[in-house]
Amino acid sequence: MLNIPCPYCGPRDETEFHYGAQAHVAYPESPKDLTDEQWAKFVFIKSNPKGWLAERWVHNSGCRRWFNVWRNTATHEFGPSYKPFTQQPKSPA
């Protein structure tokens, strides 16, 4: 059971959250101008490194807010969390 730092509510149990994969993958400005390869990369390919990754989570059994947080995929350790569209803190690595 992860202890996830919601930037609005503070640390809460994992069961209150849903996962939203890699953060900072913006919806393309103009999808029609992308090649099939570029569009497929946006739709299907997400980063999944061993180590620190900035991820999206939503506190849907709490404040219902989406946010971003650094998490180490190998150790499950959490780094700083931050609200969308705010300055991304440096990777804890």
Add this chain to the structure above:
Amino acid sequence: MSNVTFTFDGQQYTGVSGESLASALLRNGVIHFTNSSYKDRPRGIMGLWVEESNALVNVDSGPGEPMKASTTIPIVEGLITRSTQGVGDLPDTRDNSRYDKSNRHVDVLVVGAGIAGLTATKKFAELGKSVILIDDQPTPGGHMRHLGTQVPAELMAVLELANVTYLPRTTVQGLYDQGYSVATQRRTDHLDANVHTEVSRIRTWHIRADHTVLATGAFQRHLVFANNDRPGIMLSHAAATYVSQGANPFKTAVVVTVDNQGYRDALRLHTAGVAVSAVVDIRETAGGASVEAVKDAGIRIVSGKTALDTAGTPTGLVSAVTIAKADGSEPESIDADLIAMSGGWTPIVHLATFIGIKPTWVPALAAFVVERNDVLTSTTGMLAGDFGGDDDAAVFFGPELTTEQALVAFVDFQRDATLRDFNRAIGAGMRSIEHVKRYTSIGTSHDQGKTSGTTTMGLIGQAIGKAPDEIGSLTFRPPYISIPFAALAGRDRGLLSDPIRTTPIHSWHESAKAPMEDVGQWKRPWFFPINGENMHAAVLRECAAVREGVGVMDASTLGKIDLRGKDVGKFLDMIYTNMFSTLKVGMSRYGLMCGIDGMVFDDGVTTRISENHWLMTTTTGGAAKVLDWLEEWLQTEWPDLEVYCTSVTEQIATVAIVGPKSRELMSRLAPDLDVSNEMFAFMENKYADVAGIPARVARISFSGELAYEINVPGSFGLHIWQAVMKQGTDLNITPYGTETMHVLRAEKGFVIVGQETDGTQTPQDLDMDWIVSKKKEDFIGKRSFSRADTAREGRHQLVGILTDDGSAVIPEGAYIVAGVDEKTAPPVKHIGYVTSSYDSAALGHSFALALVANGLARKGEKVAIPMADRVLTGVITDSVFVDKENTRRDG
């Protein structure tokens, strides 16, 4: 100390209050406890606590429980137990005991109340930290309890501190990420044998600790030699403890050891009055206080030898041990009715390995230990390698044995897994503990390898000339000991196991004796049988009533999301495939949602209540998912859009009156409402008093018939329904359920998301290209429609299927194959599958919807549907079966 009476295998015994069942049985001279599960060999009590792998019982008194280690059961008056032969049986009565849960956040969790755990508790408590101290024994002290030694008063005092919570008889079952652990506390089994309903029998604790101290101690290991499983062969620490406490059925003992613990236990046996014939030590030299004390007691010490084999009495109890050098040479037989084995200590690394810590092999201790001291976790005591004395141990697990001897040399007692099984695994090329475990089943039984784990790794190392830590790593999984499922469920049983959602009209459906269908957590009436009708008859009658007269359906479960803000129209243009921003106030429009991959995700009707106020409906099962989806886009992509989403599913009750006579009924219910087609057109919304209640009435149809959906505040739902039934009596108003709804919509070719779709269908696949806007610059999913895979030929497309035998209703999910005739040789190619299939009152025969490869271009093609007992034949048709021209919706 008082005496209590209990029953074991049908016989009454008396034991001492507070002792374990195992101890009490030894006190009564019960040495042969049961027989082994696979090989039917006599077995006795071997251990002291949860490491026990032979002496398991079914508890038949109280709530009853299968497969409990007799070493862990406190005897109480009236306890009734039965020995098990490896397999338990669940009580066939309902357990009425109470179970509950508790949550706790603390600074520090200490696991284990031995000297190490108590010392850690004292340290943190004195720093002002909140500490929860959990121990699986009934009283603190760990091994000191067994040794009969007093715990120092300064350590006992910490249990009284205000910032310390001490939980005895509590087992930490799992340790997880970020200091989260789950523990089970046994609260009544030690009091008496009764079922308790006034207090919980087991409390499950969910604990989040900033820091966790593991002071879990250690178990003793056995040694692997021939016939090492006879009753009377025990772990030396267990034997010495029972005997010291007066549970002594033994006369003569031989101690077989690899470390000084054997000497300490020999002294305890000697003191308790057991004649110790010899201490047999595999080490050539041994020193230390305990060795000197054994010499002083005049006990014979045999160095450089170990147990090779044993002999037994006619009833199978051990009667003698053959000792020899490790290679089997220089054998000598010594008579004894107790063989006490000290095969070294195995620190209890379970909790540490649950969080991914790999134990370290320390050859001097012949043990895997965990030394850890980080922010989240630290270890202390025997787990950390502090064995507290003259503790050099030989890395030795058993002597060289012949094949015949290996056949009866047990590695895992409970699985009856022998050294022979083990050698075959090695011979087959297994080297990793994970492979050997699966090949032999060693470590997979009730005790989960508590005694056999290190032994197995040691034996692999011994066999291939490597140290145990070169073989792999000990890994365990929660729970640490078996738990009744009831304890995990707590109070969430029966009605409380999952929420049940009912509409405001539910009581009427129940009194009409409608069978209920579960739709997510909702209970929806399935059909309304009259005079003992079966479902088929009821649904045909309900369908006919709707198509020819008027029916009524409770549509309150549809997901409803209130949307407000000046940008809702713009937002919906991105969310739905079709255009919404142009929708006029007072009008409703059907919409389809896709994921970014272009696959259909939900559908529903959205109404523009006013300029900046909209009401979206979703599928019954999809409401929460859709709300999450809307919020995700608003929060993470388009925060500048002014849109506020609120779930209002429960706030609004919806009663749909459907059928050609619904106009007449509507005019009776709302005399002030002009229900003419000219004044109240399809997809329009009107506000009117309906049966005296202000309502929003919508001309929406999910059946193709003229229909009115009456929306009122939830609390008026039943009132409206009753008014409909009363006003519609002479129109033969017919309530209908979900099954009729499904048939009616399928006759019209309307899809149900989740039935016609499984997340791999585009709108085009569903023959719904008409709802995909060509004007809009972009919407979610649009770009994916032109991907190579979504645009390719041969995708599964929605079509109808009519079977040649109109009475045959194809089972949903059935495979469709291209025309099978005598010229077609198997294997035949499967081209699609049936998604919906019903008998139809309107058509007079059955019909089906199906997804068929390239189906839209194959209309008219003959197909076959192979069943278990016959092959149905049919033809591919359009997916709309009734009223293709949409003439019925206006009445």
